[in-house]
Amino acid sequence: MNALKSAFRNPPLLTLILVILVWIVASLTLRGFGAFGHLRYLLELSAVIGIVAAGQTLVILMGGIDLSVGAVITVTAILLPLISPDIDPTGLVGIVLALGIASSIGFLNGVGAAYLRVPPIIMTLAMATFLQGMLVIVAGGSAVSVTNATVIWLGQARPFGIPAGVLLWVAVSIVVLLIIHRMPAGARFLALGANPLATELSGVSVKRNTLLLFTLSGFFAGLAGILILGMNRQGYVGIGDPYLLTSIAAVVLGGTSILGGRGTYAGTIPGAILLVTTTALITVVNASPGWRSIMFGSLILALLLISGREARR
Amino acid sequence: MSATTVPANLYAAVQKRRNRGLTGLYLVVAAFLVVYAILFPGLLSVGGFSKFTQNWFPLALVTMAQALMMLNGGISLAIGPMVSLGAVIAAVTMGGPLGVLGGLIAVSVAGLFIGAVTGGIVAYLRLPAIIVTLAGSFIITGIALILLPRPGGYIPDWFSDLLAGHTPVAFGLLVLLLIGWKLYLATPLGLGIYAAGNNPVGAFRSGVPVERVKVFAFALSGLLAALAGLFVAAQTGSGDPVIGTPFTLNSIAGAVLGGVAFLGGKGTMRGVICGSLLLSVMINVMFFLGFPPVAQYVAQGLIIVGAVAIPQLTSQWRAKP
Numbered sequence: 074m075n076a077l078k079s080a081f082r083n084p085p086l087l088t089l090i091l092v093i094l095v096w097i098v099a100s101l102t103l104r105g106f107g108a109f110g111h112l113r114y115l116l117e118l119s120a121v122i123g124i125v126a127a128g129q130t131l132v133i134l135m136g137g138i139d140l141s142v143g144a145v146i147t148v149t150a151i152l153l154p155l156i157s158p159d160i161d162p163t164g165l166v167g168i169v170l171a172l173g174i175a176s177s178i179g180f181l182n183g184v185g186a187a188y189l190r191v192p193p194i195i196m197t198l199a200m201a202t203f204l205q206g207m208l209v210i211v212a213g214g215s216a217v218s219v220t221n222a223t224v225i226w227l228g229q230a231r232p233f234g235i236p237a238g239v240l241l242w243v244a245v246s247i248v249v250l251l252i253i254h255r256m257p258a259g260a261r262f263l264a265l266g267a268n269p270l271a272t273e274l275s276g277v278s279v280k281r282n283t284l285l286l287f288t289l290s291g292f293f294a295g296l297a298g299i300l301i302l303g304m305n306r307q308g309y310v311g312i313g314d315p316y317l318l319t320s321i322a323a324v325v326l327g328g329t330s331i332l333g334g335r336g337t338y339a340g341t342i343p344g345a346i347l348l349v350t351t352t353a354l355i356t357v358v359n360a361s362p363g364w365r366s367i368m369f370g371s372l373i374l375a376l377l378l379i380s381g382r383e384a385r386r
Numbered sequence: 387m388s389a390t391t392v393p394a395n396l397y398a399a400v401q402k403r404r405n406r407g408l409t410g411l412y413l414v415v416a417a418f419l420v421v422y423a424i425l426f427p428g429l430l431s432v433g434g435f436s437k438f439t440q441n442w443f444p445l446a447l448v449t450m451a452q453a454l455m456m457l458n459g460g461i462s463l464a465i466g467p468m469v470s471l472g473a474v475i476a477a478v479t480m481g482g483p484l485g486v487l488g489g490l491i492a493v494s495v496a497g498l499f500i501g502a503v504t505g506g507i508v509a510y511l512r513l514p515a516i517i518v519t520l521a522g523s524f525i526i527t528g529i530a531l532i533l534l535p536r537p538g539g540y541i542p543d544w545f546s547d548l549l550a551g552h553t554p555v556a557f558g559l560l561v562l563l564l565i566g567w568k569l570y571l572a573t574p575l576g577l578g579i580y581a582a583g584n585n586p587v588g589a590f591r592s593g594v595p596v597e598r599v600k601v602f603a604f605a606l607s608g609l610l611a612a613l614a615g616l617f618v619a620a621q622t623g624s625g626d627p628v629i630g631t632p633f634t635l636n637s638i639a640g641a642v643l644g645g646v647a648f649l650g651g652k653g654t655m656r657g658v659i660c661g662s663l664l665l666s667v668m669i670n671v672m673f674f675l676g677f678p679p680v681a682q683y684v685a686q687g688l689i690i691v692g693a694v695a696i697p698q699l700t701s702q703w704r705a706k707p
Contacts, residue, residue: 138516189695190702192648194461196691198638203687209680318463318520331514363531370524377513377521 084328085340087379092343095350103357113236115349120242121304123345124297125320127249128179128290130341133324134253135286136266136333137193141182142294142320144204146313149175149298151208153224154217154308164221172295178204179291183284193287201317208310216309219302228303238300245293249338262286266333323348326376347376408645408657410697415660418667425674436554440621442666443556444469447614448633449640449662450563450655454607456646457583457653458600460508460515465611465637467526469630472497472615474530477539477625486545493616494609500526501608505601523634530627539625549620556617560659567655575602584652639686640665643693664689 100107125142132139149171157167178200185196219225230237253259261282264272273279297316302308321331327344329336351372355365428434448465455462472493480489504522508515549555570576578599581589590596614633619625644661646653668689672682 185691185695189691190698191691191694194648195638195642195694198635199687199690201687202635202639202683202690206680206683206685206687210678210684318523321517321520325517331517361532361535363528363533363535366524366528366531368528370521370526370528373521373524374507374518377517378511 085337085343088327088340088343088347091376091379092347092350095347095354099350099354103354106353106357113234113239115353116239116346117236117304118353119346119349120236120238121297121300122316122319122323122348123242123342124245124300125294125316126323126341126345127245127338128293129320130324130327130329130336130338131249131253131262131286132193132290133321133329133331134266134333134336135262135282136269137186137283137286138321138331139179139182139197139287139290139294140194140317141178141197141200141204142290142297143313143315143317144201144208145175145178145291145294146298146301146316147308147310148178148204148208148313149295150302150305150308150312151212151217151310153221153299153302154219155212157221162222164223167221168223168299171299172292175295175298176288176292179288179294180284182291183287186287187280187283205310212310216307218307224299224303225306226303227300228306238304241296241300245296246338246342253338258282258285263334266330267335319348322373326373348373408654408660411643411645411657411660411664411693415664415667418664418671422667422671422674425671432554433552436552436556438666438670439554439557439560440550441670442663443560444614444617444621444633445636445640445666446560446659446662447563447610447617448637449644449658449665450567451607451610451614452637453641453644453646453653453655453658454579454603454610455515455519456641456648457579458515458603459583459586460519461638461648462519462607463516463634464504464519464523464526465607466630466632466634467523467530468497468500468608468611469615469618469633470627471500471526471530471533471630472612473619473622473629474534474539474615474625474627475612476616476619477541478533480542480545481540486542490616493612497609497612498605499608500612502601502605504608505604508604509597509600527627534625534627537624537626537629539619541619541623541625543623546620546623549617564655564659570606575599579603636665639690642690 096107096112105111125146129139129142152174153167153171156170157164161167182193182197182200185191185200186193189196191199227237227241232240253262261272261277264275264277265279265282269279294313298313301312301316305312323344324336324341325331325344326347327336327338327340327342329340352369355368355372358365358368360368423429426434429438448469451468452462452465475493475496476489479492480486482488484492500522504515504518507513507518567576571579574594575598578589578594578596581592581594582596582599586596589599611630611633615630618629622629640662641653641658642661643664644653644658646658646661665686668685669682672685673679677685
């Protein structure tokens with residue numbers, strides 16, 4: 074009983090238990106769900122959301138929110154094939170350039186939030202709107218195919234039977250968890266989210282940390298964009314749109330407070346898997362798009378009631 | 387609490403303070419309107435004015451809906467889907483046995499009901515509005531898709547002509563709405579929106595029914611968004627399950643331009659109306675100047691950042707000795 078109680082007080086653990094339960098029940102009742110290939114596919118899809126949500130988690134921990142991740146993904150996925158130089162057979166130059174662009178978009182978000190004092194939600198929303206227009210003007214709005222070798226390897230290769238995207242996700246997870254829980258920077262982020270004024274008065278620079286966080290969010294969104302591009306082999310306008318709301322949902326399902334200051338990336342990881350599993354289960358049930366949408370929304374709401382409740386203050 | 391016992395000069399002082407941050411906005415809107423009238427002199431005729439206000443009207447409604455949420459200290463990501471649902475319900479019911487009046491009632495009830503349920507979840511189960519409306523947006527979109535899987539339905543021609551014809555009916559409705567808002571603000575529930583949004587604990591301690599205020603504000607917000615959908619359906623003559631999608635972002639943009647603060651309790655409806663007007667005129671002016679449609683997004687992004695950043699920066703500079 075005590076163990077159960079502590080599980081309910083520990084949202085990341087609760088979400089993880091939910092994922093395991095859903096996987097066990099679905100494997101027993103649905104033929105093919107428990108197959109290694111299918112579960113691996115689910116993890117591969119989760120990796121994309123998980124990587125986007127890495128940046129989103131960091132920003133939300135600080136009490137902000139990044140509504141531009143979808144646009145950043147689209148920008149990366151469309152610009153990468155266009156800026157990869159042909160003389161570079163590995164394609165690494167293109168990746169570095171694309172990640173640089175994604176990070177600078179994040180940096181600009183940070184400048185807006187820190188120096189222009191625009192609330193993050195508005196700044197990133199405006200950035201998303203701005204990018205949406207710029208992209209069509211710059212790239213013309215048609216789909217582009219990718220020939221970059223590294224990107225395709227990232228999206229398609231399976232060293233030791235594990236998709237490269239999942240390996241990338243593991244690496245990202247380790248880095249982000251270390252940042253949040255083992256580095257002074259992580260403590261500063263959490264402190265900023267809990268009480269910005271007190272944190273600033275104790276000598277932490279709000280501006281520098283805001284810049285850093287939004288740059289990281291842009292970087293991770295760019296990374297996810299590259300992964301999506303590799304999996305799709307094509308970039309088009311709108312490719313990143315579905316990941317905006319799902320990244321926020323994954324963070325919140327993982328028990329991180331949307332108000333900032335409380336939470337961990339360890340919850341976002343099962344949160345992302347849970348989200349993808351839910352979507353997969355809804356697809357299995359043969360329903361019209363309308364019912365699917367209703368089920369998805371209701372499930373998010375139900376899961377929130379279990380794991381995402383704000384503490385009474 | 388009653389406003390009638392307050393001396394008139396205090397009322398004027400309060401109103402002056404509320405208008406202070408909006409002077410710049412009024413000037414910008416006026417400038418844009420002048421430019422638009424020069425580019426398109428037809429604006430000054432009855433027909434041109436009617437058409438212009440009809441394009442503006444749904445945006446004004448959703449911006450008011452969003453502002454209601456933001457005054458509460460939340461934000462709604464379900465405004466667009468709500469507009470779609472309003473349009474779909476109108477298009478499905480008005481051709482049926484219910485008729486136009488029945489359709490109008492159905493749209494209003496759906497908007498009030500969904501808004502109230504959302505508000506109930508937010509207020510009593512203590513979930514953040516942004517997430518509840520995020521989940522709600524999927525549910526509402528689903529309902530709209532089930533009711534009308536592809537664009538269609540029927541709106542009687544006379545009804546379309548009445549709302550979106552060559553008479554400024556839409557503008558008249560907007561004026562009525564603003565009068566209604568003033569009256570609502572005179573009730574405890576309306577006044578409570580500002581109190582509960584600004585300082586929920588303080589408001590609760592002074593006897594404001596914070597939860598009930600929230601539910602009512604959410605219900606009104608849902609009603610406004612659904613009615614915007616009804617109007618869009620009348621404009622296009624049919625329903626479309628995804629027609630409202632752009633309204634979510636535009637409603638936030640309009641409310642932000644109108645000076646509504648994100649933390650709740652700060653902002654005025656007259657500012658909100660001006661914000662939506664600015665957005666609408668801006669789009670029209672850019673169209674007349676021959677910009678490509680996507681350039682509108684670029685400008686919109688820049689203007690939103692500017693609208694928030696410039697007052698912040700000027701107040702900072704003023705504060706420095």
